[in-house]
Amino acid sequence: MSDFNINETAPALSAQSFPLQGTRLIEASAGTGKTYTLAALYVRLVLGHGAVGTGPANGAALLPPKILVVTFTKAATEELRDRIRQRLVDAAQVFRGQSEPDEVLASIVSDYAESDYAKCAAQLQLAAEWMDEAAIFTIHGWCQRMLSEHAFDAGTAFAQTMNKDLRELSLQIARDYWRYFLYSLPDNRVLHHFGDITKSPEALYQAIRPWLGAESDSLEFRASGAALPPALEPIKAAEQLQGWFQKVDQHAAKLREFMQPEALAELDEAFAKSIINKNKFREKGWLENERPQLENWIKHPERFDALDSGSQKFIEKYSADNLMAGTKAKFSPPSHPLFAGFSDLVALFAARPQLHLAVLHHAACWFTEEFQKRKQQRAELGFDDLLTRLYEALHREGGEALAERIRVQFPMAMVDEFQDTDAVQFGIFRKIYPKVTSTDYGLVLVGDPKQAIYSFRGADLYTYLNARELTAGQHYNLPKNYRSTHNLVASVNALFVRAEKQDAGAFGFAHEGHNPLPFFAVAAAGKQGFLQEHGANTPALNYWLADEAVEELRKGEYQQRMANACADRIAELLNGSALGTSGFSKSENDELITITPADIAILVRDRNEAKVIRDALNARALRSVYMSDKDSIFATEEATTMLSWLQAVYSPENETRLRAALLLRLSGQSDSTLSHWFEDEQAWEKITDQVREFRDIWRYQGVLPMIRAWLHAFDLPQRWLQNDSGERTLTNMLHLAELLQQESSQRDGETGLMRWFAQQLDAANPNEELVQRLESDADRIKVVTIHKSKGLQYNLVFLPFICGHKAVTAKHSVRYHAVNEDSGHTIVELEPDDEAIARADNERLQEDIRLLYVALTRPVYACWLGLGAYRDGNAKYSAVNRSGLGWLLNLPAKPTAADLKTALAELPWQHEQEPSFATYENAPSEAQPQSALRLPRAIHTEHWWIASYSALRTGAIYVPEAPDTATQEHYQDDDQGFAEQAGNEPTIAYAPENLLGMHGFPRGASAGTFLHNILEVAAEHKFKQTEGPEMQALLSRRLTQRGWEAETETLQSWLQQLTSVPLATGDECLTELPAIVAEMEFWLEVNNLKAADLDRVISRYLWPGKARPALLDEDLNGMLKGFIDLTYQDNSGRYWVCDYKSNWLGNDSAAYTERAMEKAMLEKRYDVQASLYLFALHRLLSARIPDYVDNIDHYLGGGMYWFIREPAAGQCVLKPDSQLLHELDALFRAEAAE
CATH class of the missing domain: 3.90.320.10 (Lambda Exonuclease; Chain A)
Structure with a gap:
């Protein structure tokens, strides 16, 4: 990447005078009014105020179908549509004199003659009424629309089906490869060498997944720092390996002749006389395992298998070379032709052809080619295909005509959340709007590189940085934070301004005086208000610090302590608010506004952290809702319970199945009830008859009525709702019942439906329809992942586990960027070495810093952090310096609690002591949960x-x-x-x-x-x-x-x-x-x-x-x-x-x-x-x-x-x-x- 340095912040954007031509970049830090600005620009475009190729007050007006707005989620498109519609209505009212304008609208209105006001109001009203047809899309939705509307120019089929889940097709292709190329291989030893891909088609699919969606030219695959070997068909690789196996077999056959008692005696003497180093050659292991092994080979030479893993270990240990290295000085090593032969075998082992990557490469190439071919045959598109097909159509010969048609259709485009783009997406817009300084069309890119946190979805920050370089001189920024109070803005600025002084800058991108991603402090726009407790303003940014020595603080204890501190502090705030001693105030002497659970958000990294904090909240009668659950509904306890119910209803005569279904936790029965049913013959017969009635309902009315009958017969909704997780359980059960009812028309009877349902549980692969639905969040504390919280705001925010991080390891393939002259070329290391792991972990750290920035910019009034220098797993030292916060605090390697304390002392943050246990006194009354299930007493049976x-x-x-x-x-x-x-x-x-x-x-x-x-x-x-x-x-x-x-x-x-x-x-x-x-x-x-x-x-x-x-x-x-x-x-x-x-x-x-x-x-x-x-x-x-x-x-x-x-x-x-x-x-x- 060529050097692009930003030493000064870009000029502040003025919404009323921003140029609406050419390609321009708006950097919008968190809370700086990005949506408000986009809506203001939209108003100007509708009025023709400074529109393409015109002056500020007499330009060509554009209506909603001509103004392209692209963002990255459906929810964001709906929010933008509503906000823009409302802004158009507001502007129309201002032109009619029905409301007072804000600063931006006042400036726009001043550019028009009063005689034009009615015309402007009519134009704005028309646009507001036309917003349902506004060109506001997700990037995928827009690409799909373009491929459909311009199918001829794009060279695509006119009728293509969108398939949201291509996993089944992928598995089918994997099965075909496995059958064509692997199943027929004659030698199991060859299959073993090829690794996991030979175990099953599913394993093959998992192994080649890094290749999927890798059409971009900016992606390069490597292994151990070197280019991948050329693709090699398995049968050809097998031929090479079989030649090597033949050599090993021949050598092993010769060695069997040397399986003699003399070899055993040589080693017995070496151990008895302590000739060999006992650290390398343990006598206990020799006597108990290795000696019997050699003795067995001597008695039965045919049992010697040189390629057996246990044999290889023995061979390497007792090879002549290893014995010599392990023999003490002044002694001669044990000597026998068998040991020399072992050394020859060790050399052969080292010369084994390493072909598994070549075969994997072949599998990946064949798979990707076949994948595209079959999608084309089936006229199907996946989400990624929408982007790549449009990109390819624009970049192939004749693509200029397609670009021109789209440019005429949308002379103005605004791309929101641009930091979450990638090279393919930017390549599409670059082709359609190629001239950065054009006065005939416009492209506005809006984003914040400090909030680029979606690399796991394919977002590429380096694409954003490249775009910034291309648009040099046409950058703007939004300089004021409208979300948070002055003190909170200042507290967050203090952390990042201090970190910016480090050699690599706050975000880790600075190098040799060049910094493509600097931090500039934003100003507080004057958000009024405070959090007050007992008549005093609570500091904006607070933390708890576990000050134990590192060797005493493990990750689990850190999490539990900070979860307890967080839950206790929340209970304090809510209890104080109920008593009138805590609340929000607009100014020092204003009446306090009540704090409710809905004002509070706890931000976490994943569901595991969510579970820890929600358990702590539950212990204090604090009700919460997890807002980020994207698991498949089929990966839940409710799904496994539902399957058991279905099986029981299908065959109530099978007592084992019926008892198993009734014993499940979610079946909600007490131990006394179960004992009565299981021990009383009449009671059991009554239950069985009732389940038979459920079966009749299923057969004659459908699966949904049957499930409802089961739920109400056992009074399950009421039982579940007595517990904190009851709403989630009921929501999941009703969702599953709905899915079963929908699928029942496509399946052959009850058995077909159960088979389908069981298959879904095995796959548990979520798509949008199968993700768990959200239970009620009414007046509950929100537990949200930091990723999900982006773009949102909460009055009070807690970050109990913010010192946590997940370092990159060699367990899986890794990705990182080669940032030189090639503008962020992406490397995929399939077998990462230490350098690759270090580089990938450095990028992980950079994203963790950005994730922390997102988290710290969510609160309005106050924020709390849980800190501690903990040890993870078997580590001897804390690695909190490799967390986002550890980087910003410039903690040393192997940091201690004292290091944390010293670094924090330089910030205007408040150190709070961990609060005492507190229960939420105002919690809604709930019935006590039922006693847990116990197995019934034993039942005597017949004699046989x-x-x-x-x-x-x-x-x-x-x-x-x-x-x-x-x-x-x-x-x-x-x-x-x-x-x-x-x-x-x-x-x-x-x-x-x-x-x-x-x-x-x-x-x-x-x-x-x-x-x-x-x-x-x-x-x-x-x-x-x-x-x-x-x-x-x-x-x-x-x-x-x-x-x-x-x-x-x-x-x-x-x-x-x-x-x-x-x-x-x-x-x-x-x-x-x-x-x-x-x-x-x-x-x-x-x-x-x-x-x-x-x-x-x-x-x-x-x-x-x-x-x-x-x-x-x-x-x-x-x-x-x-x-x-x-x-x-x-x-x-x-x-x-x-x-x-x-x-x-x-x-x-x-x-x-x-x-x-x-x-x-x-x-x-x-x-x-x-x-x-x-x-x-x-x-x-x-x-x-x-x-x-x-x-x-x-x-x-x-x-x-x-x-x-x-x-x-x-x-x-x-x-x-x-x-x-x-x-x-x-x-x-x-x-x-x-």
């Missing part, structure tokens, strides 16, 4: 049954049949365990307060089942995709459905730790296991087995002599069914069963001791579960491995019960004597024989 382990320990069986899925088993097991642990506490999930990490994660059956399900999904990907976009999206969606969005970071960190921590069964972690099976199902025949006999055998081998509850005292008859969470083989070849336990054993990791885990194992009789799981695995291995029975200890490792809230310390390993399995086998066989 199919049951799970859970039935053995409860004395009866709750579920009328054994679990059909692993999830059902987890729920039964987790719920019983939690109920025993909590006594009379609720069995739904609840989260303890003020606990860190997973110790503070919700407890209960629902939470336990949730964690089990997440690990089941992770296991499907060999635990290797836990940081990938699919898993992150799954976590986010499922947490949102349960209202646990605030736990997202905790879950992500925990999952990463769980998959990387060494297993107590060996040195490997989950991702390094050679073979795993998740949720392995087993069945065991049980014929009149006495539970007491089973109990006696197990108690003799597992923790003998230790007390534990007895199993039920009756005979067992039927089938015993179960699902083992994880069955795996370690690197030494032994097999293990692993069961995840979400039990909460204490407040921190210190609670997860061997004694505590033993206590839990015995109290919950997990020893019985472990024995049955091991016995099931024993039966399987006996049938599959010929020499297993003679070598049980060689093949069977044992069991691990993993208390997963503490991944490292929570591993309880069981290695029972093989005699236990023999006795269990004899016990089961004996009973069967009888």
